[in-house]
Amino acid sequence: MTQENYQFHYYLISKHGKPLIMFLHGFMGNINEFNEAIKLLDNNFSYLILDLPGHGKTQVIGSDEYYTMANIAHALINLLDELKIDKCFLIGYSMGGRLALYLILHFPERFYKVVLESASPGLMTAAEQLERVKSDAQIAKKLRRSLTTNDFYAFLLNWYSQPIFGSIKNHPQLDLMLESRLQNDPIKLAKSLQFMGTGSQPSLWEKLSENTKPLLLISGAYDQKFIDINTEMTKICKVAQLKIINDSAHNTHFENTWEFVENIKNFWFDKKTAPVNLC
Numbered sequence: 001m002t003q004e005n006y007q008f009h010y011y012l013i014s015k016h017g018k019p020l021i022m023f024l025h026g027f028m029g030n031i032n033e034f035n036e037a038i039k040l041l042d043n044n045f046s047y048l049i050l051d052l053p054g055h056g057k058t059q060v061i062g063s064d065e066y067y068t069m070a071n072i073a074h075a076l077i078n079l080l081d082e083l084k085i086d087k088c089f090l091i092g093y094s095m096g097g098r099l100a101l102y103l104i105l106h107f108p109e110r111f112y113k114v115v116l117e118s119a120s121p122g123l124m125t126a127a128e129q130l131e132r133v134k135s136d137a138q139i140a141k142k143l144r145r146s147l148t149t150n151d152f153y154a155f156l157l158n159w160y161s162q163p164i165f166g167s168i169k170n171h172p173q174l175d176l177m178l179e180s181r182l183q184n185d186p187i188k189l190a191k192s193l194q195f196m197g198t199g200s201q202p203s204l205w206e207k208l209s210e211n212t213k214p215l216l217l218i219s220g221a222y223d224q225k226f227i228d229i230n231t232e233m234t235k236i237c238k239v240a241q242l243k244i245i246n247d248s249a250h251n252t253h254f255e256n257t258w259e260f261v262e263n264i265k266n267f268w269f270d271k272k273t274a275p276v277n278l279c
Contacts, residue, residue, distance in 0.1 A: 005066045006075045009057035010050035012083060013038075019112070020046040020088040022080075024096030026118075026251075028159070028181050028189060030056035033093065037253050040261040044268075048088070050079075052096065054192030055184055067195035069202065073102050080110060089268065091115040093253060095192075098122065098201060104215075105207050115264055117218040118250045120229045121204035132199030140190035147186060156181050166222040166249025177254065208236045215240040216267040218260065220248035241267075 009031060014020070021041075025033035031051045038047055051058035053072055060066045066075075076099075080088070090111050092100030097119020104114050123129045146152040156178050160169050168174065194200065215237060217230040221244050234240045243263045248255035 005060065005062045005071075006053060006079075007059040007061065008050050008075075008079055009059075010048060010079070013047040013049075015043060015046045018044065018046045020048060020085060022048040022076075022085075022088050022090050023050075024090070024092035024100050025052060025055070026094030026096050027193065028055070028156070028184055029093070029096070030180060030183060032180055034091070034253060036257045037261050037264075040257060041264070044265070045089070048083070048085070052099070052192070054188040054196070060188075060191075064191060064195055067191050068200070069099060069102050069196050072196065073099060073106060076103065077107055077110060086110070087112060089113055089115075091117070091264070092119060093117040094119060094250065095196065098198070098204075099196070101204055101208075102201070104213050105204060105211055108211070108213055111213055113214040113216070113268060115216045115218060115267065116230075117252055117260070118220065118223060118226050119217075120198070120226070121208050121233065122198055122201045123203055124205050129199045129203070132197065134199075136193050136197040136199050140193050143186040143190040143193070149182065152182060152186055153178065155186075164223060164225060164250045166220065166255070168249060168251060168255060171255065173254075205236070208233060211237050212239060214267070214270075216263065217242045218245060218252055218263060219243075220245050220250055220252045220255065222249040226250065243267075 011031065023034045031049050034049065053060045053067055065071060087110055090100050090103065094117070097116040100114055100116055101119060101121060104111050123132060142155060146155045217233060217240055219226045219230050219242065227244060230242045234242050245252040245256050245259050245263070253260045
């Protein structure tokens with residue numbers, strides 16, 4: 001793998017003397033995923049936002065292997081090198097959270113602290129992984145069929161009607177979110193799901209205990225599945241803490257942006273875990 005296999009679409013918003021956060025969006029998201037959260041974080045940080053492979057305007061050049069988690073993680077480290085970013089904070093949501101966890105477990109020296117929103121270390125057993133791969137393959141097939149705007153829109157409405165998303169389908173800003181999702185290419189999304197879905201990614205449960213970086217796990221109060229997963233993670237990783245966001249399910253940064261951001265600020269500026277050179 002070389003960096004030539006990826007043409008990342010990104011924005012680097014640099015503010016003098018301010019530490020940098022790299023944001024990793026979730027499945028079907030894009031570079032604009034965290035715009036509202038960034039507005040509330042305001043001038044406290046610099047920001048690196050991007051489209052992950054399979055999403056938005058980022059291009060993958062070469063075979064499907066470049067959609068895997070390991071290769072994308074290496075490509076992101078190469079991007080940080082190109083941008084001369086030695087170390088940063090990291091926030092990942094859902095799929096982006098799984099990728100963020102992979103990054104801190106394999107490249108811990110590149111990150112200060114990490115926030116994982118509605119994310120997991122993957123699945124524990126080979127049987128669970130196989131079952132999930134089969135399920136994701138069916139979803140990918142539906143995505144490939146939804147090549148017209150109307151079909152893709154119907155797919156999105158059905159996707160966000162899943163119980164894990166709580167009442168997000170009634171959110172007053174839902175149409176704006178769906179409009180953003182429609183900018184993606186269903187064929188590329190299908191590849192992302194196939195090669196970086198929960199069933200395809202390597203399980204990180206065993207490696208989780210090795211993590212020494214302060215880790216904030218965020219779950220929505222109506223997302224019991226991920227509350228349970230994140231609770232188990234705190235038992236394995238001693239430097240992990242769990243915060244539950246009120247009035248939200250899986251997508252807390254969209255449903256309760258203010259509380260999401262307040263928890264991030266409290267975590268970043270906690271002097272007990274702050275990096276020495278940022279205190």
